[in-house]
Amino acid sequence: MLAAYAAKFDAEDPVSALEVGERPEPTVPDGWVVVDVKASALNHHDLWSLKGVGLAEQSLPMILGCDAAGIDPDGNEVVVHAVIADPAYKGDETLDPKRSLLSERYQGTLAEKVAVPAHNVVPKPAGLSFEQAACLPTAWLTAYRMLFTQSGLKPGDTVLVQGAGGGVATALITLARAAGIRVWATSRDDAKRSRALEIGAHDVFESGARLPSRVDAVMETVGQATWSHSLKSLKQGGTLVISGATSGQAPKSAELNRIFFLQLRVQGSTMGTRQELAELVQFMANAGISPHIDSTLPLADARTGFAKMNDGDVFGKIVFTV
Known part of the structure:
Protein backbone atom coordinates (compact mmCIF):
# COMPACT_ATOMS: atom_id res chain seq x y z
CA MET A 1 0.00 0.00 0.00
CA LEU A 2 1.09 3.60 -0.56
CA ALA A 3 2.42 5.33 2.57
CA ALA A 4 4.54 8.28 3.72
CA TYR A 5 7.15 7.06 6.18
CA ALA A 6 10.36 7.84 8.02
CA ALA A 7 13.23 5.73 6.71
CA LYS A 8 15.92 7.66 8.59
CA PHE A 9 16.35 10.77 10.74
CA ASP A 10 17.68 14.19 9.77
CA ALA A 11 17.53 16.89 12.45
CA GLU A 12 18.60 19.66 10.07
CA ASP A 13 16.56 18.74 7.00
CA PRO A 14 13.65 16.55 8.15
CA VAL A 15 11.89 16.56 4.77
CA SER A 16 14.88 14.77 3.26
CA ALA A 17 14.23 11.85 5.63
CA LEU A 18 10.70 11.34 4.28
CA GLU A 19 9.95 8.51 1.89
CA VAL A 20 6.72 8.04 -0.08
CA GLY A 21 6.23 4.56 -1.47
CA GLU A 22 4.97 1.05 -0.90
CA ARG A 23 4.74 -0.46 2.59
CA PRO A 24 3.15 -3.72 3.82
CA GLU A 25 -0.51 -3.62 4.82
CA PRO A 26 -1.02 -3.53 8.61
CA THR A 27 -1.18 -6.62 10.78
CA VAL A 28 -4.27 -6.80 12.99
CA PRO A 29 -3.86 -7.86 16.64
CA ASP A 30 -6.85 -9.23 18.55
CA GLY A 31 -9.29 -6.45 19.37
CA TRP A 32 -8.00 -4.19 16.59
CA VAL A 33 -9.59 -3.19 13.30
CA VAL A 34 -8.29 -1.90 9.97
CA VAL A 35 -9.63 1.44 8.78
CA ASP A 36 -9.54 2.22 5.06
CA VAL A 37 -8.13 5.74 5.15
CA LYS A 38 -9.89 8.35 3.03
CA ALA A 39 -8.02 11.39 4.37
CA SER A 40 -5.24 12.10 6.84
CA ALA A 41 -3.79 15.32 8.21
CA LEU A 42 -0.27 16.53 8.89
CA ASN A 43 1.04 17.66 12.29
CA HIS A 44 4.28 19.10 13.66
CA HIS A 45 4.63 15.73 15.41
CA ASP A 46 5.39 14.22 12.00
CA LEU A 47 8.24 16.67 11.38
CA TRP A 48 9.64 15.99 14.86
CA SER A 49 9.54 12.26 14.09
CA LEU A 50 11.65 12.83 10.97
CA LYS A 51 14.13 14.70 13.19
CA GLY A 52 14.35 11.67 15.47
CA VAL A 53 12.37 13.16 18.38
CA GLY A 54 10.12 10.65 20.16
CA LEU A 55 10.81 7.87 17.67
CA ALA A 56 13.34 5.11 18.22
CA GLU A 57 15.71 4.19 15.39
CA GLN A 58 14.88 0.50 15.85
CA SER A 59 11.26 1.35 14.96
CA LEU A 60 12.20 2.47 11.44
CA PRO A 61 10.78 2.40 8.86
CA MET A 62 7.75 4.01 10.52
CA ILE A 63 4.63 5.20 8.70
CA LEU A 64 3.97 8.72 9.94
CA GLY A 65 0.67 10.37 10.86
CA CYS A 66 -1.69 10.55 13.83
CA ASP A 67 -4.86 11.79 12.11
CA ALA A 68 -7.24 9.92 9.85
CA ALA A 69 -10.85 9.57 8.80
CA GLY A 70 -12.07 6.60 6.81
CA ILE A 71 -14.28 3.53 6.75
CA ASP A 72 -14.21 0.69 9.30
CA PRO A 73 -14.74 -3.01 8.46
CA ASP A 74 -18.52 -2.64 8.97
CA GLY A 75 -18.74 0.17 6.42
CA ASN A 76 -19.11 2.95 9.02
CA GLU A 77 -17.54 6.34 8.41
CA VAL A 78 -15.20 6.95 11.36
CA VAL A 79 -12.57 9.22 12.85
CA VAL A 80 -9.46 7.59 14.34
CA HIS A 81 -8.34 8.40 17.90
CA ALA A 82 -4.52 8.33 17.89
CA VAL A 83 -3.77 7.78 21.60
CA ILE A 84 -3.04 4.09 22.19
CA ALA A 85 -3.29 3.20 25.89
CA ASP A 86 -2.26 0.01 27.62
CA PRO A 87 -5.24 -2.39 27.44
CA ALA A 88 -5.14 -2.78 31.23
CA TYR A 89 -5.20 0.97 31.91
CA LYS A 90 -8.44 2.52 33.16
CA GLY A 91 -9.19 6.22 33.16
CA ASP A 92 -7.82 9.19 31.20
CA GLU A 93 -5.67 7.48 28.57
CA THR A 94 -3.50 10.59 28.10
CA LEU A 95 -2.21 9.98 31.65
CA ASP A 96 -1.28 6.33 31.03
CA PRO A 97 2.52 6.09 31.53
CA LYS A 98 2.59 3.39 28.84
CA ARG A 99 0.54 5.30 26.27
CA SER A 100 1.83 6.05 22.81
CA LEU A 101 0.59 7.73 19.68
CA LEU A 102 0.14 6.21 16.28
CA SER A 103 3.47 6.57 14.40
CA GLU A 104 5.51 6.14 17.60
CA ARG A 105 5.16 2.47 18.55
CA TYR A 106 2.51 1.54 15.98
CA GLN A 107 2.41 2.38 12.27
CA GLY A 108 0.66 5.66 11.52
CA THR A 109 -2.14 7.06 9.39
CA LEU A 110 -0.36 8.48 6.31
CA ALA A 111 -1.22 5.35 4.37
CA GLU A 112 -4.06 3.65 2.54
CA LYS A 113 -4.88 1.58 5.66
CA VAL A 114 -4.23 1.85 9.39
CA ALA A 115 -4.80 -0.64 12.23
CA VAL A 116 -6.12 0.66 15.57
CA PRO A 117 -7.84 -0.76 18.66
CA ALA A 118 -11.55 -1.18 17.92
CA HIS A 119 -12.48 1.33 20.64
CA ASN A 120 -10.20 3.97 19.03
CA VAL A 121 -12.73 4.91 16.37
CA VAL A 122 -15.64 7.31 16.79
CA PRO A 123 -18.43 8.02 14.29
CA LYS A 124 -17.60 10.69 11.73
CA PRO A 125 -19.97 13.67 11.82
CA ALA A 126 -22.33 13.50 8.84
CA GLY A 127 -21.84 17.21 8.20
CA LEU A 128 -18.07 16.96 7.79
CA SER A 129 -16.18 15.63 4.79
CA PHE A 130 -13.45 13.03 5.27
CA GLU A 131 -10.90 15.81 4.71
CA GLN A 132 -12.44 17.98 7.44
CA ALA A 133 -12.89 15.08 9.86
CA ALA A 134 -9.24 14.08 9.44
CA CYS A 135 -8.24 17.39 11.03
CA LEU A 136 -9.88 16.59 14.36
CA PRO A 137 -7.90 13.87 16.22
CA THR A 138 -4.75 15.88 16.99
CA SER A 269 -1.96 19.57 28.02
CA THR A 270 -1.42 16.69 25.63
CA MET A 271 -3.86 15.47 22.98
CA GLY A 272 -7.18 14.30 24.50
CA THR A 273 -9.22 11.27 25.41
CA ARG A 274 -11.51 9.25 23.20
CA GLN A 275 -14.45 10.67 25.18
CA GLU A 276 -13.22 14.22 24.52
CA LEU A 277 -12.94 13.40 20.82
CA ALA A 278 -16.57 12.25 20.84
CA GLU A 279 -17.54 15.45 22.70
CA LEU A 280 -15.60 17.58 20.20
CA VAL A 281 -17.40 15.92 17.28
CA GLN A 282 -20.77 16.66 18.89
CA PHE A 283 -19.79 20.22 19.82
CA MET A 284 -18.85 20.98 16.23
CA ALA A 285 -22.07 19.50 14.94
CA ASN A 286 -24.13 21.52 17.43
CA ALA A 287 -22.22 24.76 16.75
CA GLY A 288 -22.15 24.30 12.98
CA ILE A 289 -18.40 24.80 12.72
CA SER A 290 -15.80 22.96 10.66
CA PRO A 291 -12.00 22.75 10.55
CA HIS A 292 -9.84 25.17 8.59
CA ILE A 293 -7.89 23.50 5.80
CA ASP A 294 -4.81 25.23 4.42
CA SER A 295 -4.36 22.86 1.48
CA THR A 296 -5.38 19.41 0.27
CA LEU A 297 -2.92 17.16 -1.55
CA PRO A 298 -2.89 13.54 -2.72
CA LEU A 299 -0.85 11.29 -0.44
CA ALA A 300 1.58 10.71 -3.32
CA ASP A 301 2.53 14.41 -3.00
CA ALA A 302 3.17 14.20 0.75
CA ARG A 303 6.64 15.69 0.39
CA THR A 304 5.10 18.97 -0.81
CA GLY A 305 2.92 19.18 2.29
CA PHE A 306 5.81 18.38 4.63
CA ALA A 307 7.96 21.06 3.01
CA LYS A 308 5.17 23.62 3.35
CA MET A 309 4.80 22.90 7.07
CA ASN A 310 8.56 22.92 7.60
CA ASP A 311 8.70 26.39 6.02
CA GLY A 312 5.94 27.65 8.34
CA ASP A 313 3.77 28.68 5.40
CA VAL A 314 0.52 27.30 6.84
CA PHE A 315 -2.84 28.59 8.05
CA GLY A 316 -4.95 25.69 9.27
CA LYS A 317 -4.37 22.05 8.41
CA ILE A 318 -2.58 20.33 5.55
CA VAL A 319 -4.63 17.30 4.47
CA PHE A 320 -3.71 14.32 2.33
CA THR A 321 -6.34 12.38 0.42
CA VAL A 322 -6.06 8.68 -0.28
Missing part, protein backbone atom coordinates in the same frame (compact mmCIF):
# COMPACT_ATOMS: atom_id res chain seq x y z
CA ALA A 139 -4.98 19.65 16.49
CA TRP A 140 -8.67 20.13 17.18
CA LEU A 141 -8.75 17.58 20.00
CA THR A 142 -5.70 19.24 21.57
CA ALA A 143 -7.45 22.61 21.35
CA TYR A 144 -10.67 21.21 22.82
CA ARG A 145 -8.86 19.76 25.85
CA MET A 146 -6.85 22.95 26.37
CA LEU A 147 -9.97 25.10 26.40
CA PHE A 148 -12.59 22.97 28.10
CA THR A 149 -10.64 20.60 30.36
CA GLN A 150 -7.47 22.44 31.36
CA SER A 151 -8.04 26.20 31.29
CA GLY A 152 -10.95 26.88 33.65
CA LEU A 153 -12.35 29.35 31.09
CA LYS A 154 -16.06 30.11 30.98
CA PRO A 155 -18.27 32.13 28.62
CA GLY A 156 -17.47 35.84 28.90
CA ASP A 157 -13.81 35.31 29.80
CA THR A 158 -10.94 36.47 27.58
CA VAL A 159 -8.33 34.13 26.11
CA LEU A 160 -5.13 34.95 24.23
CA VAL A 161 -4.08 32.53 21.50
CA GLN A 162 -0.40 32.82 20.62
CA GLY A 163 0.82 32.20 17.09
CA ALA A 164 -2.36 32.30 15.02
CA GLY A 165 -1.90 30.18 11.93
CA GLY A 166 -1.06 26.67 13.06
CA GLY A 167 -3.60 23.87 13.30
CA VAL A 168 -4.04 24.04 17.08
CA ALA A 169 -4.16 27.85 17.15
CA THR A 170 -6.81 28.11 14.43
CA ALA A 171 -8.88 25.45 16.21
CA LEU A 172 -8.56 27.33 19.50
CA ILE A 173 -9.83 30.55 17.94
CA THR A 174 -12.89 28.94 16.38
CA LEU A 175 -13.81 26.73 19.34
CA ALA A 176 -13.41 29.53 21.89
CA ARG A 177 -15.51 31.94 19.82
CA ALA A 178 -18.25 29.31 19.49
CA ALA A 179 -18.22 28.85 23.29
CA GLY A 180 -18.83 32.54 24.01
CA ILE A 181 -15.26 33.37 25.03
CA ARG A 182 -13.63 36.63 23.92
CA VAL A 183 -10.69 35.69 21.70
CA TRP A 184 -7.51 37.65 21.12
CA ALA A 185 -4.76 36.27 18.89
CA THR A 186 -1.20 37.14 17.94
CA SER A 187 0.96 36.58 14.89
CA ARG A 188 4.09 38.06 13.33
CA ASP A 189 2.36 37.88 9.95
CA ASP A 190 -0.20 40.51 8.93
CA ALA A 191 -2.01 38.10 6.59
CA LYS A 192 -2.38 35.51 9.36
CA ARG A 193 -3.73 38.18 11.72
CA SER A 194 -6.35 39.06 9.11
CA ARG A 195 -7.27 35.40 8.68
CA ALA A 196 -7.56 35.01 12.46
CA LEU A 197 -10.21 37.74 12.48
CA GLU A 198 -12.06 35.97 9.67
CA ILE A 199 -12.28 32.70 11.61
CA GLY A 200 -13.47 34.19 14.88
CA ALA A 201 -10.88 36.26 16.76
CA HIS A 202 -12.37 39.42 18.27
CA ASP A 203 -9.06 41.27 17.98
CA VAL A 204 -5.50 40.54 16.81
CA PHE A 205 -2.07 41.87 17.73
CA GLU A 206 1.51 41.62 16.58
CA SER A 207 3.54 39.05 18.49
CA GLY A 208 4.79 40.57 21.75
CA ALA A 209 2.50 43.62 21.55
CA ARG A 210 1.10 45.16 24.73
CA LEU A 211 -2.55 44.15 25.10
CA PRO A 212 -5.45 46.46 26.07
CA SER A 213 -5.89 44.47 29.27
CA ARG A 214 -4.73 41.25 30.85
CA VAL A 215 -6.49 38.00 30.03
CA ASP A 216 -7.96 35.08 31.98
CA ALA A 217 -5.95 32.45 30.12
CA VAL A 218 -3.30 32.11 27.43
CA MET A 219 -3.15 29.20 24.99
CA GLU A 220 0.54 28.54 24.29
CA THR A 221 1.87 26.34 21.49
CA VAL A 222 4.84 28.46 20.38
CA GLY A 223 6.99 28.10 23.50
CA GLN A 224 10.32 29.87 23.81
CA ALA A 225 9.55 32.85 21.57
CA THR A 226 6.28 33.83 23.28
CA TRP A 227 6.73 32.49 26.83
CA SER A 228 7.49 35.83 28.50
CA HIS A 229 4.70 37.64 26.67
CA SER A 230 2.25 34.91 27.67
CA LEU A 231 3.07 35.23 31.37
CA LYS A 232 2.95 39.04 31.26
CA SER A 233 -0.46 38.94 29.55
CA LEU A 234 -2.20 37.03 32.36
CA LYS A 235 -4.36 38.43 35.13
CA GLN A 236 -3.49 37.53 38.69
CA GLY A 237 -4.58 33.92 39.18
CA GLY A 238 -4.70 33.36 35.41
CA THR A 239 -3.83 30.16 33.59
CA LEU A 240 -1.29 29.44 30.88
CA VAL A 241 -2.07 26.20 29.05
CA ILE A 242 0.83 24.84 27.03
CA SER A 243 0.63 22.01 24.51
CA GLY A 244 3.69 22.62 22.38
CA ALA A 245 6.90 24.55 21.87
CA THR A 246 7.46 24.87 18.14
CA SER A 247 9.99 27.71 18.63
CA GLY A 248 12.00 25.83 21.26
CA GLN A 249 11.72 24.83 24.90
CA ALA A 250 14.31 27.08 26.58
CA PRO A 251 13.01 30.61 27.25
CA LYS A 252 15.56 33.18 28.44
CA SER A 253 13.90 33.15 31.86
CA ALA A 254 11.23 30.96 33.44
CA GLU A 255 10.04 34.08 35.31
CA LEU A 256 9.32 32.05 38.45
CA ASN A 257 8.88 35.20 40.57
CA ARG A 258 6.02 36.34 38.36
CA ILE A 259 4.40 32.90 38.47
CA PHE A 260 4.35 32.55 42.23
CA PHE A 261 3.74 36.21 43.12
CA LEU A 262 0.73 36.51 40.80
CA GLN A 263 -0.38 32.95 41.61
CA LEU A 264 -0.39 31.99 37.96
CA ARG A 265 -1.15 28.43 36.94
CA VAL A 266 0.93 26.73 34.24
CA GLN A 267 -0.97 23.73 32.92
CA GLY A 268 0.42 21.20 30.49
Whole structure:
Protein backbone atom coordinates (compact mmCIF):
# COMPACT_ATOMS: atom_id res chain seq x y z
CA MET A 1 0.00 0.00 0.00
CA LEU A 2 1.09 3.60 -0.56
CA ALA A 3 2.42 5.33 2.57
CA ALA A 4 4.54 8.28 3.72
CA TYR A 5 7.15 7.06 6.18
CA ALA A 6 10.36 7.84 8.02
CA ALA A 7 13.23 5.73 6.71
CA LYS A 8 15.92 7.66 8.59
CA PHE A 9 16.35 10.77 10.74
CA ASP A 10 17.68 14.19 9.77
CA ALA A 11 17.53 16.89 12.45
CA GLU A 12 18.60 19.66 10.07
CA ASP A 13 16.56 18.74 7.00
CA PRO A 14 13.65 16.55 8.15
CA VAL A 15 11.89 16.56 4.77
CA SER A 16 14.88 14.77 3.26
CA ALA A 17 14.23 11.85 5.63
CA LEU A 18 10.70 11.34 4.28
CA GLU A 19 9.95 8.51 1.89
CA VAL A 20 6.72 8.04 -0.08
CA GLY A 21 6.23 4.56 -1.47
CA GLU A 22 4.97 1.05 -0.90
CA ARG A 23 4.74 -0.46 2.59
CA PRO A 24 3.15 -3.72 3.82
CA GLU A 25 -0.51 -3.62 4.82
CA PRO A 26 -1.02 -3.53 8.61
CA THR A 27 -1.18 -6.62 10.78
CA VAL A 28 -4.27 -6.80 12.99
CA PRO A 29 -3.86 -7.86 16.64
CA ASP A 30 -6.85 -9.23 18.55
CA GLY A 31 -9.29 -6.45 19.37
CA TRP A 32 -8.00 -4.19 16.59
CA VAL A 33 -9.59 -3.19 13.30
CA VAL A 34 -8.29 -1.90 9.97
CA VAL A 35 -9.63 1.44 8.78
CA ASP A 36 -9.54 2.22 5.06
CA VAL A 37 -8.13 5.74 5.15
CA LYS A 38 -9.89 8.35 3.03
CA ALA A 39 -8.02 11.39 4.37
CA SER A 40 -5.24 12.10 6.84
CA ALA A 41 -3.79 15.32 8.21
CA LEU A 42 -0.27 16.53 8.89
CA ASN A 43 1.04 17.66 12.29
CA HIS A 44 4.28 19.10 13.66
CA HIS A 45 4.63 15.73 15.41
CA ASP A 46 5.39 14.22 12.00
CA LEU A 47 8.24 16.67 11.38
CA TRP A 48 9.64 15.99 14.86
CA SER A 49 9.54 12.26 14.09
CA LEU A 50 11.65 12.83 10.97
CA LYS A 51 14.13 14.70 13.19
CA GLY A 52 14.35 11.67 15.47
CA VAL A 53 12.37 13.16 18.38
CA GLY A 54 10.12 10.65 20.16
CA LEU A 55 10.81 7.87 17.67
CA ALA A 56 13.34 5.11 18.22
CA GLU A 57 15.71 4.19 15.39
CA GLN A 58 14.88 0.50 15.85
CA SER A 59 11.26 1.35 14.96
CA LEU A 60 12.20 2.47 11.44
CA PRO A 61 10.78 2.40 8.86
CA MET A 62 7.75 4.01 10.52
CA ILE A 63 4.63 5.20 8.70
CA LEU A 64 3.97 8.72 9.94
CA GLY A 65 0.67 10.37 10.86
CA CYS A 66 -1.69 10.55 13.83
CA ASP A 67 -4.86 11.79 12.11
CA ALA A 68 -7.24 9.92 9.85
CA ALA A 69 -10.85 9.57 8.80
CA GLY A 70 -12.07 6.60 6.81
CA ILE A 71 -14.28 3.53 6.75
CA ASP A 72 -14.21 0.69 9.30
CA PRO A 73 -14.74 -3.01 8.46
CA ASP A 74 -18.52 -2.64 8.97
CA GLY A 75 -18.74 0.17 6.42
CA ASN A 76 -19.11 2.95 9.02
CA GLU A 77 -17.54 6.34 8.41
CA VAL A 78 -15.20 6.95 11.36
CA VAL A 79 -12.57 9.22 12.85
CA VAL A 80 -9.46 7.59 14.34
CA HIS A 81 -8.34 8.40 17.90
CA ALA A 82 -4.52 8.33 17.89
CA VAL A 83 -3.77 7.78 21.60
CA ILE A 84 -3.04 4.09 22.19
CA ALA A 85 -3.29 3.20 25.89
CA ASP A 86 -2.26 0.01 27.62
CA PRO A 87 -5.24 -2.39 27.44
CA ALA A 88 -5.14 -2.78 31.23
CA TYR A 89 -5.20 0.97 31.91
CA LYS A 90 -8.44 2.52 33.16
CA GLY A 91 -9.19 6.22 33.16
CA ASP A 92 -7.82 9.19 31.20
CA GLU A 93 -5.67 7.48 28.57
CA THR A 94 -3.50 10.59 28.10
CA LEU A 95 -2.21 9.98 31.65
CA ASP A 96 -1.28 6.33 31.03
CA PRO A 97 2.52 6.09 31.53
CA LYS A 98 2.59 3.39 28.84
CA ARG A 99 0.54 5.30 26.27
CA SER A 100 1.83 6.05 22.81
CA LEU A 101 0.59 7.73 19.68
CA LEU A 102 0.14 6.21 16.28
CA SER A 103 3.47 6.57 14.40
CA GLU A 104 5.51 6.14 17.60
CA ARG A 105 5.16 2.47 18.55
CA TYR A 106 2.51 1.54 15.98
CA GLN A 107 2.41 2.38 12.27
CA GLY A 108 0.66 5.66 11.52
CA THR A 109 -2.14 7.06 9.39
CA LEU A 110 -0.36 8.48 6.31
CA ALA A 111 -1.22 5.35 4.37
CA GLU A 112 -4.06 3.65 2.54
CA LYS A 113 -4.88 1.58 5.66
CA VAL A 114 -4.23 1.85 9.39
CA ALA A 115 -4.80 -0.64 12.23
CA VAL A 116 -6.12 0.66 15.57
CA PRO A 117 -7.84 -0.76 18.66
CA ALA A 118 -11.55 -1.18 17.92
CA HIS A 119 -12.48 1.33 20.64
CA ASN A 120 -10.20 3.97 19.03
CA VAL A 121 -12.73 4.91 16.37
CA VAL A 122 -15.64 7.31 16.79
CA PRO A 123 -18.43 8.02 14.29
CA LYS A 124 -17.60 10.69 11.73
CA PRO A 125 -19.97 13.67 11.82
CA ALA A 126 -22.33 13.50 8.84
CA GLY A 127 -21.84 17.21 8.20
CA LEU A 128 -18.07 16.96 7.79
CA SER A 129 -16.18 15.63 4.79
CA PHE A 130 -13.45 13.03 5.27
CA GLU A 131 -10.90 15.81 4.71
CA GLN A 132 -12.44 17.98 7.44
CA ALA A 133 -12.89 15.08 9.86
CA ALA A 134 -9.24 14.08 9.44
CA CYS A 135 -8.24 17.39 11.03
CA LEU A 136 -9.88 16.59 14.36
CA PRO A 137 -7.90 13.87 16.22
CA THR A 138 -4.75 15.88 16.99
CA ALA A 139 -4.98 19.65 16.49
CA TRP A 140 -8.67 20.13 17.18
CA LEU A 141 -8.75 17.58 20.00
CA THR A 142 -5.70 19.24 21.57
CA ALA A 143 -7.45 22.61 21.35
CA TYR A 144 -10.67 21.21 22.82
CA ARG A 145 -8.86 19.76 25.85
CA MET A 146 -6.85 22.95 26.37
CA LEU A 147 -9.97 25.10 26.40
CA PHE A 148 -12.59 22.97 28.10
CA THR A 149 -10.64 20.60 30.36
CA GLN A 150 -7.47 22.44 31.36
CA SER A 151 -8.04 26.20 31.29
CA GLY A 152 -10.95 26.88 33.65
CA LEU A 153 -12.35 29.35 31.09
CA LYS A 154 -16.06 30.11 30.98
CA PRO A 155 -18.27 32.13 28.62
CA GLY A 156 -17.47 35.84 28.90
CA ASP A 157 -13.81 35.31 29.80
CA THR A 158 -10.94 36.47 27.58
CA VAL A 159 -8.33 34.13 26.11
CA LEU A 160 -5.13 34.95 24.23
CA VAL A 161 -4.08 32.53 21.50
CA GLN A 162 -0.40 32.82 20.62
CA GLY A 163 0.82 32.20 17.09
CA ALA A 164 -2.36 32.30 15.02
CA GLY A 165 -1.90 30.18 11.93
CA GLY A 166 -1.06 26.67 13.06
CA GLY A 167 -3.60 23.87 13.30
CA VAL A 168 -4.04 24.04 17.08
CA ALA A 169 -4.16 27.85 17.15
CA THR A 170 -6.81 28.11 14.43
CA ALA A 171 -8.88 25.45 16.21
CA LEU A 172 -8.56 27.33 19.50
CA ILE A 173 -9.83 30.55 17.94
CA THR A 174 -12.89 28.94 16.38
CA LEU A 175 -13.81 26.73 19.34
CA ALA A 176 -13.41 29.53 21.89
CA ARG A 177 -15.51 31.94 19.82
CA ALA A 178 -18.25 29.31 19.49
CA ALA A 179 -18.22 28.85 23.29
CA GLY A 180 -18.83 32.54 24.01
CA ILE A 181 -15.26 33.37 25.03
CA ARG A 182 -13.63 36.63 23.92
CA VAL A 183 -10.69 35.69 21.70
CA TRP A 184 -7.51 37.65 21.12
CA ALA A 185 -4.76 36.27 18.89
CA THR A 186 -1.20 37.14 17.94
CA SER A 187 0.96 36.58 14.89
CA ARG A 188 4.09 38.06 13.33
CA ASP A 189 2.36 37.88 9.95
CA ASP A 190 -0.20 40.51 8.93
CA ALA A 191 -2.01 38.10 6.59
CA LYS A 192 -2.38 35.51 9.36
CA ARG A 193 -3.73 38.18 11.72
CA SER A 194 -6.35 39.06 9.11
CA ARG A 195 -7.27 35.40 8.68
CA ALA A 196 -7.56 35.01 12.46
CA LEU A 197 -10.21 37.74 12.48
CA GLU A 198 -12.06 35.97 9.67
CA ILE A 199 -12.28 32.70 11.61
CA GLY A 200 -13.47 34.19 14.88
CA ALA A 201 -10.88 36.26 16.76
CA HIS A 202 -12.37 39.42 18.27
CA ASP A 203 -9.06 41.27 17.98
CA VAL A 204 -5.50 40.54 16.81
CA PHE A 205 -2.07 41.87 17.73
CA GLU A 206 1.51 41.62 16.58
CA SER A 207 3.54 39.05 18.49
CA GLY A 208 4.79 40.57 21.75
CA ALA A 209 2.50 43.62 21.55
CA ARG A 210 1.10 45.16 24.73
CA LEU A 211 -2.55 44.15 25.10
CA PRO A 212 -5.45 46.46 26.07
CA SER A 213 -5.89 44.47 29.27
CA ARG A 214 -4.73 41.25 30.85
CA VAL A 215 -6.49 38.00 30.03
CA ASP A 216 -7.96 35.08 31.98
CA ALA A 217 -5.95 32.45 30.12
CA VAL A 218 -3.30 32.11 27.43
CA MET A 219 -3.15 29.20 24.99
CA GLU A 220 0.54 28.54 24.29
CA THR A 221 1.87 26.34 21.49
CA VAL A 222 4.84 28.46 20.38
CA GLY A 223 6.99 28.10 23.50
CA GLN A 224 10.32 29.87 23.81
CA ALA A 225 9.55 32.85 21.57
CA THR A 226 6.28 33.83 23.28
CA TRP A 227 6.73 32.49 26.83
CA SER A 228 7.49 35.83 28.50
CA HIS A 229 4.70 37.64 26.67
CA SER A 230 2.25 34.91 27.67
CA LEU A 231 3.07 35.23 31.37
CA LYS A 232 2.95 39.04 31.26
CA SER A 233 -0.46 38.94 29.55
CA LEU A 234 -2.20 37.03 32.36
CA LYS A 235 -4.36 38.43 35.13
CA GLN A 236 -3.49 37.53 38.69
CA GLY A 237 -4.58 33.92 39.18
CA GLY A 238 -4.70 33.36 35.41
CA THR A 239 -3.83 30.16 33.59
CA LEU A 240 -1.29 29.44 30.88
CA VAL A 241 -2.07 26.20 29.05
CA ILE A 242 0.83 24.84 27.03
CA SER A 243 0.63 22.01 24.51
CA GLY A 244 3.69 22.62 22.38
CA ALA A 245 6.90 24.55 21.87
CA THR A 246 7.46 24.87 18.14
CA SER A 247 9.99 27.71 18.63
CA GLY A 248 12.00 25.83 21.26
CA GLN A 249 11.72 24.83 24.90
CA ALA A 250 14.31 27.08 26.58
CA PRO A 251 13.01 30.61 27.25
CA LYS A 252 15.56 33.18 28.44
CA SER A 253 13.90 33.15 31.86
CA ALA A 254 11.23 30.96 33.44
CA GLU A 255 10.04 34.08 35.31
CA LEU A 256 9.32 32.05 38.45
CA ASN A 257 8.88 35.20 40.57
CA ARG A 258 6.02 36.34 38.36
CA ILE A 259 4.40 32.90 38.47
CA PHE A 260 4.35 32.55 42.23
CA PHE A 261 3.74 36.21 43.12
CA LEU A 262 0.73 36.51 40.80
CA GLN A 263 -0.38 32.95 41.61
CA LEU A 264 -0.39 31.99 37.96
CA ARG A 265 -1.15 28.43 36.94
CA VAL A 266 0.93 26.73 34.24
CA GLN A 267 -0.97 23.73 32.92
CA GLY A 268 0.42 21.20 30.49
CA SER A 269 -1.96 19.57 28.02
CA THR A 270 -1.42 16.69 25.63
CA MET A 271 -3.86 15.47 22.98
CA GLY A 272 -7.18 14.30 24.50
CA THR A 273 -9.22 11.27 25.41
CA ARG A 274 -11.51 9.25 23.20
CA GLN A 275 -14.45 10.67 25.18
CA GLU A 276 -13.22 14.22 24.52
CA LEU A 277 -12.94 13.40 20.82
CA ALA A 278 -16.57 12.25 20.84
CA GLU A 279 -17.54 15.45 22.70
CA LEU A 280 -15.60 17.58 20.20
CA VAL A 281 -17.40 15.92 17.28
CA GLN A 282 -20.77 16.66 18.89
CA PHE A 283 -19.79 20.22 19.82
CA MET A 284 -18.85 20.98 16.23
CA ALA A 285 -22.07 19.50 14.94
CA ASN A 286 -24.13 21.52 17.43
CA ALA A 287 -22.22 24.76 16.75
CA GLY A 288 -22.15 24.30 12.98
CA ILE A 289 -18.40 24.80 12.72
CA SER A 290 -15.80 22.96 10.66
CA PRO A 291 -12.00 22.75 10.55
CA HIS A 292 -9.84 25.17 8.59
CA ILE A 293 -7.89 23.50 5.80
CA ASP A 294 -4.81 25.23 4.42
CA SER A 295 -4.36 22.86 1.48
CA THR A 296 -5.38 19.41 0.27
CA LEU A 297 -2.92 17.16 -1.55
CA PRO A 298 -2.89 13.54 -2.72
CA LEU A 299 -0.85 11.29 -0.44
CA ALA A 300 1.58 10.71 -3.32
CA ASP A 301 2.53 14.41 -3.00
CA ALA A 302 3.17 14.20 0.75
CA ARG A 303 6.64 15.69 0.39
CA THR A 304 5.10 18.97 -0.81
CA GLY A 305 2.92 19.18 2.29
CA PHE A 306 5.81 18.38 4.63
CA ALA A 307 7.96 21.06 3.01
CA LYS A 308 5.17 23.62 3.35
CA MET A 309 4.80 22.90 7.07
CA ASN A 310 8.56 22.92 7.60
CA ASP A 311 8.70 26.39 6.02
CA GLY A 312 5.94 27.65 8.34
CA ASP A 313 3.77 28.68 5.40
CA VAL A 314 0.52 27.30 6.84
CA PHE A 315 -2.84 28.59 8.05
CA GLY A 316 -4.95 25.69 9.27
CA LYS A 317 -4.37 22.05 8.41
CA ILE A 318 -2.58 20.33 5.55
CA VAL A 319 -4.63 17.30 4.47
CA PHE A 320 -3.71 14.32 2.33
CA THR A 321 -6.34 12.38 0.42
CA VAL A 322 -6.06 8.68 -0.28
